[in-house]
Amino acid sequence: MRKVRIGAGQGFLGDSPFPALDVVRHGEVAFLCCDALAELTLAILQKLKNRGAGGGWTPDLRTYMNLLLGECRQRNIRIITSAGGLNPRGAATEVADAARALGIRGLRVGVVEGDDISGSLDEFLQRGIPLDNLETGEPFSALSRDQILFANVYLGAGPIVEALDKGADVVITGRCADTALFLAPLIHEFGWAVNDWDRVAAGVVVGHLLECSAQSTGGNFSGDWWDVPDMHRPGYPIAEVDKDGNAVLTKAEGCGGLVTRETVAEQLIYEVHDPARYVTPDVVADFTSVRLKDLGGNRVSVTEVKGAPRPEKLKVSIGYSNGWCGEMTVRYAWPDALKKARKAEEIIRRQMALLQIKPQETVVEYLGVNSLLGPAADEPPGDLEEVGLRMAIRTKNRREAELFPRLFPPLALNGPPGLGAGSFGGNRARELIGLWSALVSREEIKPVVEILEVN
Template identity: 70%
Template sequence: MKKVRIGAGQGFLGDSPFPALDVVRHGSVKYLCCDALAELTLAILEKLRKRSTGTGWAPDLKLYMNLLLNECVQRGVKIITSAGGLNPVGAAAEIGEIAQSLGIKGLKIAVVGGDDISSSLDTLKAGGVTFENMESGVQFDSLKREDILFANVYLGAEPIIKALALGADVVVTGRCADTALFLAPMVHELGWKLDDWDKIAAGVVCGHLMECSAQSTGGNFSGDWWEVPAMHRPGYPVVEISEDGEAVLTKPEPCGGLVSRETVTEQLVYEIGDPRSYITPDVIADFTSVRLEDLGDNRVAIKGVKGRQRPDNLKVSIGYSNGFCGEMTIRYPWPHALRKAQKAEEIIRQQLKMLPISVEEIIAEYVGINSLLGPAAVEPAEELNEVGLRMAIRTRSKREAEMFPRLFPSLALNGPPGLGAGSFGAERARELISLWSALIPRELVTATVTVLEVN
């Protein structure tokens, strides 16, 4: 029975590339799949691009390729990455330049495009696509056209499969479903039909278990996390999947981490919504059908996955400018640290009313009390050594947002006692980019594949 081993190399922009090198060297994999795009990453890339400090693709792509490309070529490991972000063509060009600098010749780099529909929004809307917000039901007309910064469709595995069929050594995509990066080489190697829903669902489940790097192999584990060994060198997940859809998830042997039914289960239910209907461009997977079996020695079997026909619509993520944020964090020491921070908040709120600032939203949180737990936090019964106050406002104009941090320095002499020296954050305003999720009929989206060869 045919099998293929696939390794995870990245879980988000900013993840560590060094465990990916362990996967290549010790994982006996044929493919290394790097998921660089979280839901908000395109907004980050757009901000970097607008500041002229970014290029539209993941800024750590260069680090990854310099570290991994030569090793992968020598071992015959193909790389699939979504680090193309808003500019996969530019990302591919950078990979080509790195290949040349490393003396690699004949490398085939495939670019998957077609996810960017920003220039077609008006035409699509005129043709009947409503772009109604799929979460709130708000109509698309509530957005100003000039505020829209990008619009990208979540593509599935098909164009990546085509790229592999064309002999690509590296495949770089823009926005696509995270699971598609991992599903594509399974379909390519094992000969699955794209309407064999159970097998496609099995591939999606495996992809979901791998897309967050070490989160399925002991990272971010909420069980007995203190017992997870050698997390200074975490082992990213490796899946060996057979043509019948059954798989085993493990990690490179020399690495730390833990693969158990518990660690894998936590990742299985991570960010899935309805477990009976995990919707991807390629299939609707039933996560309640998944059977996990702990085989010991950091190996977990994945069996029994069921799936249903893929959806008629694809998700599109639209980024739009949503004003500016002004913020500041200050800190107060014992005694009465929390009471001091509360008084400081009261002063700032009263001063805001005296200024020509139109505040659309305001937040105040106490670091050490509720900045993570929010309304679920319980006020401490005992005095704390120190408490931080973080306040932020959202405004329409940058000028108004920049005025807000200027309220805080005077608290050093004109507020509660003991304001810590050096407590103040940067006095700056940052643009806020919000995401609008909508649906588009899949037949209106045309994915493209272009193969470049490094000479």
């Protein structure tokens, strides 16, 4: 039976591009799918744009293209990436520039647009489309218009399939469901009907297992992670899929990492709410139906996936300006390191009162004690060798957030003994961006696909 091999090339903005190259060179894949957008990434891209650094697409796109375009061209591997971020069209011109510089002629770049609905929000509200917050139920009117930074819909696989059908060598999208990047080539190759729910769900499960790169091939493995081979260069996941959606998950030959039932199961449950109803724009997949079987040799079969009809509504993610954060970390040495850190906290709090810095919230963490485990952390045993104090405040205005870190350097001379600077001078106020999720009817969303030919 004919099988299609698709490979993962990226799990987020900031991932390493070298494993993608390994997948291209050693993975025998027909498609390289790169998920560049975590949930918060559009917020990062918006911040970069506000600072005049970048055009709204992911800043590492050029690096990826320089590394991959020629190698993929040689092997007829098509690339699908969500690196378009807030500006897929701009990203496409970046890809075209990279192709020209590399001397690649005739490259067809597919651009998927229509996820950006920031220009339609007023119209939606006028027409009685509510955009209430999915998590809190708050009405959209709780946000003021000048707070809103972006608004994007999670598109499904449809427009990517269209771009592939039209011959795109590289497909650039903005916001779309992560799984759609991986599902689309399978629909393109096998011609699955939109309502072939079980097969489409199988494609979504494949996508879910590939979308976080090494997280299914030994990265972040919470079992015996020390036994994962060559973590410095893990093989990114590759799925070998047949026309019925039966898949084998594996990784590029000759690379590190580990594919077992355990490493794959951990990714199956990652960032899932109700596992019987994993909602995507393309299908509602039942992750409790999935059968994982270890075939040995870094191969795990993924079968028996069930799906239910896709939802009528699509998810919108709206980014909004949500105040400021000022923060600082200092560290104290033994003896009595924790006691010193607590004293420093008291000093900072009293100075805040003197200067009338009144944050909406103050977070205090003791590094080495509870900064990662929070309330689940145990009382520390004995007198610790060193303890860090991290304080962060949430403020409405920027000035207070900027002022806050400046309270800390005097501790070096005025406070308890044995201070090692944490991040003096390195901290500036950072803008907080909230994400407001809402639903909108799919009829309201009109994705647009265009193929640009690079000459």
